[in-house]
Amino acid sequence: EVQLVESGGGLVQPGGSLRLSCAASGFTFSTSWMTWVRQTPGKGLEWVANIDPDGSSQNYVDSLKGRFTIFRDNAKNSVYLLMNSLTVGDTAVYYCARDLIWGDLDIWGQGTMVTVSP
Amino acid sequence: QTVVTQEPSLTVSPGGTVTLTCASSTGAVTSASYPNWFQQKPGQAPRALIYSTNIKHSWTPARFSGSLLGGKAALTLSGVQPEDEAEYYCLVHDGRTYVFGTGTKVSVL
Numbered sequence: 001e002v003q004l005v006e007s008g009g010g011l012v013q014p015g016g017s018l019r020l021s022c023a024a025s026g027f028t029f030s031t032s033w034m035t036w037v038r039q040t041p042g043k044g045l046e047w048v049a050n051i052d053p054d055g056s057s058q059n060y061v062d063s064l065k066g067r068f069t070i071f072r073d074n075a076k077n078s079v080y081l082l083m084n085s086l087t088v089g090d091t092a093v094y095y096c097a098r099d100l101i102w103g104d105l106d107i108w109g110q111g112t113m114v115t116v117s118p
Numbered sequence: 119q120t121v122v123t124q125e126p127s128l129t130v131s132p133g134g135t136v137t138l139t140c141a142s143s144t145g146a147v148t149s150a151s152y153p154n155w156f157q158q159k160p161g162q163a164p165r166a167l168i169y170s171t172n173i174k175h176s177w178t179p180a181r182f183s184g185s186l187l188g189g190k191a192a193l194t195l196s197g198v199q200p201e202d203e204a205e206y207y208c209l210v211h212d213g214r215t216y217v218f219g220t221g222t223k224v225s226v227l
């Protein structure tokens with residue numbers, strides 16, 4: 001079965017860090033671009049970052065550059081999002097998705113909730 | 119930062135037709151923006167419908183179609199069904215990144 005399963009969300013204090021994981025199965029992960037998308041409660045979607053198949057190239061939305069890092073481990077069929085200096089504004093559901101081609105996010109995980117609160 | 123704007127909400131009758139649009143603050147949306155369309159229902163992850171302007175996935179119902187219209191990307195729903203009630207988002211390529219549209223809530227009444 002083709003699926004993505006995110007984990008690592010939870011409650012964190014402002015200024016803290018969190019690492020999200022996304023485990024892939026059912027498709028060839030090592031040849032796939034992967035993307036992180038977030039959705040603040042009751043609001044719209046925000047494209048966060050993507051990474052190329054061998055992990056050598058990453059792209060980030062300007063507003064998060066320097067605080068968030070996307071990386072992957074193809075041996076574990078997993079992609080990660082390291083989030084530092086978290087603020088209340090980072091509270092959201094974080095989804096990972098496969099980018100088949102030019103933003104065609106054809107496979108999505110169920111999402112993991114990150115809550116940043118004192 | 120590029121802003122991609124969609125109609126906040128649209129209402130359509132069952133069996134009717136509705137067109138959603140997706141406009142970029144930086145100029146015309148073209149095929150080089152590789153516009154994508156996603157459907158999201160409450161409590162669910164988004165689902166891809168259309169990619170590269172007008173290409174459907176195997177699971178996309180035939181009543182959904184994508185196009186370019188007057189400098190915007192467009193998603194047309196023809197013969198709307200009650201289950202089409204959802205939030206719809208476009209996603210466009212912007213330099214080395216991507217930007218989601220603000221989303222359109224489609225109500226079927």
